[in-house]
Amino acid sequence: MDAKRPALPFVLTANDLLSGYTVYHDGARWVPKLADALVASDPEAAKKLNDIGLAELARGAIVDPYLAGVSIAADGALTPRHFRDAYRLSGPTIAFAGPAFVPGEQ
Amino acid sequence: MYRYDEFDETIVRQRAAQFRGQVERRIDGSLTEEEFTPLRLMNGLYLQLHAYMLRVAVPYGTLDSKQLRQLGLIAEKYDRGYGHFTTRQNIQYNWPVLKDVPDILDLLADVEMHAIQTSGNCIRNVTADHFAGVAADEVEDPRPTAELVRQWSTLHPEFAFLPRKFKIAVTGAPDDRAAIAVHDIGLQILRNDAGDIGYRVLVGGGMGRTPFIGKTVRQFLPKAELLGYLESILRVYNLEGRRDNKYKARVKILVHETGTEEFIAKVEAEYARSPKPSVQADPAEVERIAAYFAPPEYDTLPAASEAFEQARAADPAFELFAATNLFPHKIPGYTALTVSMKPVGAPPGDASAKQMYRLADIAERWSLDELRITHVQNVVLPHVRLDDVHAVWSALVEAGLETPNAGLITDIIACPGMDYCKLATARSIPIAEAISTRFADPVRQRDIGPLGIKISGCINACGHHHVGAIGILGLEKGGVENYQITLGGEPGTDASLGERLGAGIDGDAIPGAIERIVDTYLDLRSDADEPFIATVRRVGLEPFKPALVAPGVNVSGESANAPA
Amino acid sequence: MPLLDRTGLKADDYTRDDPAAPAIIIPLASLDEALSNRAQGQRIGIDVPNTAVPYDLPTQAGIDLIAIAFPKFGDGRGFSIGHALREQGFTGTLRVWGALLPDQFAFALQCGFDEVEIDADRLARQPIEQWLAALGDVTLSYQESTDGTPSIFDRRTAAR
Numbered sequence: 118m119d120a121k122r123p124a125l126p127f128v129l130t131a132n133d134l135l136s137g138y139t140v141y142h143d144g145a146r147w148v149p150k151l152a153d154a155l156v157a158s159d160p161e162a163a164k165k166l167n168d169i170g171l172a173e174l175a176r177g178a179i180v181d182p183y184l185a186g187v188s189i190a191a192d193g194a195l196t197p198r199h200f201r202d203a204y205r206l207s208g209p210t211i212a213f214a215g216p217a218f219v220p221g222e223q
Numbered sequence: 224m225y226r227y228d229e230f231d232e233t234i235v236r237q238r239a240a241q242f243r244g245q246v247e248r249r250i251d252g253s254l255t256e257e258e259f260t261p262l263r264l265m266n267g268l269y270l271q272l273h274a275y276m277l278r279v280a281v282p283y284g285t286l287d288s289k290q291l292r293q294l295g296l297i298a299e300k301y302d303r304g305y306g307h308f309t310t311r312q313n314i315q316y317n318w319p320v321l322k323d324v325p326d327i328l329d330l331l332a333d334v335e336m337h338a339i340q341t342s343g344n345c346i347r348n349v350t351a352d353h354f355a356g357v358a359a360d361e362v363e364d365p366r367p368t369a370e371l372v373r374q375w376s377t378l379h380p381e382f383a384f385l386p387r388k389f390k391i392a393v394t395g396a397p398d399d400r401a402a403i404a405v406h407d408i409g410l411q412i413l414r415n416d417a418g419d420i421g422y423r424v425l426v427g428g429g430m431g432r433t434p435f436i437g438k439t440v441r442q443f444l445p446k447a448e449l450l451g452y453l454e455s456i457l458r459v460y461n462l463e464g465r466r467d468n469k470y471k472a473r474v475k476i477l478v479h480e481t482g483t484e485e486f487i488a489k490v491e492a493e494y495a496r497s498p499k500p501s502v503q504a505d506p507a508e509v510e511r512i513a514a515y516f517a518p519p520e521y522d523t524l525p526a527a528s529e530a531f532e533q534a535r536a537a538d539p540a541f542e543l544f545a546a547t548n549l550f551p552h553k554i555p556g557y558t559a560l561t562v563s564m565k566p567v568g569a570p571p572g573d574a575s576a577k578q579m580y581r582l583a584d585i586a587e588r589w590s591l592d593e594l595r596i597t598h599v600q601n602v603v604l605p606h607v608r609l610d611d612v613h614a615v616w617s618a619l620v621e622a623g624l625e626t627p628n629a630g631l632i633t634d635i636i637a638c639p640g641m642d643y644c645k646l647a648t649a650r651s652i653p654i655a656e657a658i659s660t661r662f663a664d665p666v667r668q669r670d671i672g673p674l675g676i677k678i679s680g681c682i683n684a685c686g687h688h689h690v691g692a693i694g695i696l697g698l699e700k701g702g703v704e705n706y707q708i709t710l711g712g713e714p715g716t717d718a719s720l721g722e723r724l725g726a727g728i729d730g731d732a733i734p735g736a737i738e739r740i741v742d743t744y745l746d747l748r749s750d751a752d753e754p755f756i757a758t759v760r761r762v763g764l765e766p767f768k769p770a771l772v773a774p775g776v777n778v779s780g781e782s783a784n785a786p787a
Numbered sequence: 788m789p790l791l792d793r794t795g796l797k798a799d800d801y802t803r804d805d806p807a808a809p810a811i812i813i814p815l816a817s818l819d820e821a822l823s824n825r826a827q828g829q830r831i832g833i834d835v836p837n838t839a840v841p842y843d844l845p846t847q848a849g850i851d852l853i854a855i856a857f858p859k860f861g862d863g864r865g866f867s868i869g870h871a872l873r874e875q876g877f878t879g880t881l882r883v884w885g886a887l888l889p890d891q892f893a894f895a896l897q898c899g900f901d902e903v904e905i906d907a908d909r910l911a912r913q914p915i916e917q918w919l920a921a922l923g924d925v926t927l928s929y930q931e932s933t934d935g936t937p938s939i940f941d942r943r944t945a946a947r
Contacts, residue, residue, distance in 0.1 A: 134250070136320045137275035180256055180270055181645075200704065201641060204650070205272050209642040211652045214575035215303025215318075218273070230939040233927050241924035245890065253913055254888075261861055262890055344861070374929045374939070380897035381870050381930075384863025461867045462840070496842065498874055501930035504940055507947060 118170045123186035128154040129166040131182035150221035225515040227335045243325035267338030278341040283351035283369040284312030284596040288583035293334040295579030308572040312596040344385045346376035350392045352400045353597040359553040363412045365395035367513040375502045386464035387472035404718035427478030430684035435475040438483045451500035455493040519591045524556025528609035544627040561629040562602040567663040570652045571637045572600030581622040631668040633659040640680030647680035649697025649704035661734040674755040690714035692756045694721040711759045725771045739770035789910045792902040837864040841871035857885035866898045873899035873933035889921040899933035
């Protein structure tokens with residue numbers, strides 16, 4: 118967590134232990150959608166998210182928490198800044214045999 | 224095929240139950256994630272980018288129809304309806320949830336399958352020539368050896384926490400189709416001058432960040448000494464392999480840093496010292512295992528099939544398939560048939576549940592109930608009567624599995640890359656799809672001839688790019704995906720590692736670059752029978768270097784050749 | 788630190804704190820000194836790091852116990868050291884000392900270890916019941932154990 122803190126603004130994300138699916142933190146709990154995530158835009162909020170991440174890691178209900186940089190559009194919409202986080206949000210970028218991946222609705 | 228006895232059955236059932244308990248202990252907090260991770264990995268369960276991924280062992284790639292149907296059922300019930308064949312002849316599922324995995328393991332145990340040691344720092348699923356028992360050049364079927372090694376390595380108490388993963392491959396033929404030179408241990412079955420069967424033993428091959436071709440540590444190891452000798456290699460590695468840096472922890476680095484001669488001396492000293500191996504497979508036991516791989520009951524047939532020849536003459540599409548996807552069988556009137564899992568523009572190695580069911584039906588009806596998963600991520604029907612090839616092909620057409628590209632430029636190996644994998648630095652599958660779309664014309668592919676493209680989405684090289692005639696490595700550069708091309712790799716008998724052609728390029732520039740590389744080859748080849756790899760070895764990399772850059776465009780922006 | 792074996796928790800007769808105690812564990816480097824000062828009937832064990840070469844260890848010199856360090860549960864060198872010590876004929880007590888998981892307990896016993904010394908925190912999270920239950924998880928082994936428990940191969944031969 119601390120070691121690889123990206124530039125602000127960022128969100129806290131992880132994988133849910135039981136399902137393995139991507140989750141984001143809204144400041145109170147883990148949620149499936151990036152749109153519902155708490156965005157840290159200042160050092161105080163950054164520390165809060167980092168502390169939540171460390172505490173949640175210790176609690177163990179999620180796996181591999183990290184802070185992911187986002188861009189905020191004029192309308193408030195969040196977009197991951199790194200392509201890896203974008204793929205992680207969108208699901209596989211290729212077609213596959215099964216039902217489509219809908220972000221936040223696995 | 225090998226069949227479990229009561230002991231094999233008990234181990235697999237107990238291991239599944241043990242994993243159920245481990246999952247429960249992870250959830251109740253008895254095990255931390257740090258502790259649980261190696262335990263779940265040793266049972267094939269990864270946590271990937273979007274979800275868990277379960278890798279199921281298909282020992283030496285051999286399956287029957289019942290097993291494949293069960294794999295299809297698991298895909299349908301616990302995944303999104305598909306699975307992915309891997310370069311270790313395994314199958315992996317991309318979407319299981321943690322609580323379902325113990326149930327999946329029970330379903331696997333019902334058909335004598337498991338996920339034991341498909342990941343983790345232990346001895347992994349043993350691979351073998353996918354034409355085992357079929358190829359005419361075989362000295363001995365490699366599968367009894369592979370099965371013996373599977374049993375010896377299963378839950379081996381001394382070697383479950385090695386410095387790093389450990390992969391063993393076996394070939395029974397001088398023509399190496401199992402890529403033994405790029406394994407931690409490669410075994411080639413051969414005969415010595417006295418006519419006795421034994422093994423040439425290679426150690427320290429591998430890909431990853433620092434690729435090496437394996438070194439021969441024994442030119443001839445008598446057959447009965449195999450397990451004892453393997454234990455000596457493993458013990459030297461377990462005690463002396465580096466644990467300070469995971470990128471330097473494979474046995475290839477130990478062999479390299481120790482020096483081959485010194486490494487051999489250590490192994491031989493260990494072998495001389497050890498009173499006996501932990502597994503003493505007496506000759507009767509070796510025979511018992513080998514008996515399961517006795518040739519099936521073939522019909523007595525003429526070498527040529529009139530029906531087959533007539534169908535070839537009548538239907539150009541079938542002729543193309545027959546010319547490309549068949550491998551000679553040692554029994555007259557039979558052939559081994561490669562079902563390509565590389566349709567144009569689709570993820571290499573994926574199979575839907577429906578396709579698994581269809582393949583199981585086809586194998587049951589026309590291939591003596593047997594299938595093989597290949598390390599090239601295809602499926603082989605090993606025992607098809609030439610008389611039946613057209614019927615098989617017609618059934619494959621119905622299932623969308625008739626792509627006539629075995630061994631050709633669109634028969635691409637690709638790792639899952641960043642579409643699935645947590646470790647990836649770039650995507651692999653879209654690159655494979657774009658290349659196969661570019662070269663979709665099967666006649667053009669035939670004209671280009673044998674050419675293996677292999678794509679990895681990170682330096683760990685799961686897509687075997689080091690041994691691709693054309694290798695592609697996806698990395699991140701300046702916040703975007705960037706791909707390096709290597710030429711001259713070869714996984715087989717005369718194994719070699721590819722060399723980098725130049726600086727990395729954008730993903731959308733790859734199909735164009737590959738096309739220019741292929742055009743350069745077509746210009747330079749001495750005749751139509753000189754394969755790509757031979758031309759590269761003859762002329763070197765220099766003539767291919769201009770191909771990296773599109774005419775009139777700088778390296779970083781090649782929009783003119785973007786894939787459609 | 789808590790000590791356990793295949794029957795459960797047990798009292799630790801050995802100490803690392805008092806060189807005059809009736810049973811002591813000392814660093815390998817202090818072995819010569821301890822042997823020369825050995826009181827009548829005193830039992831001596833040595834602490835051995837898992838970087839040790841098993842064939843260089845003193846297995847015949849009146850050593851009663853060898854404790855192999857397991858600094859991390861993922862570091863499996865100790866399994867080979869234990870196995871090699873038994874092969875070399877060491878008949879004293881073999882102890883795992885450090886970070887073993889209950890799930891590795893059976894492997895340790897198969898490699899010739901007798902007992903496991905872990906820290907109290909681990910025992911609190913992974914109580915003795917889990918350690919003993921883990922031994923029953925997989926009851927067969929393809930490999931022979933150093934204690935002579937027959938392997939699956941032996942069982943097949945016997946049944947033939």
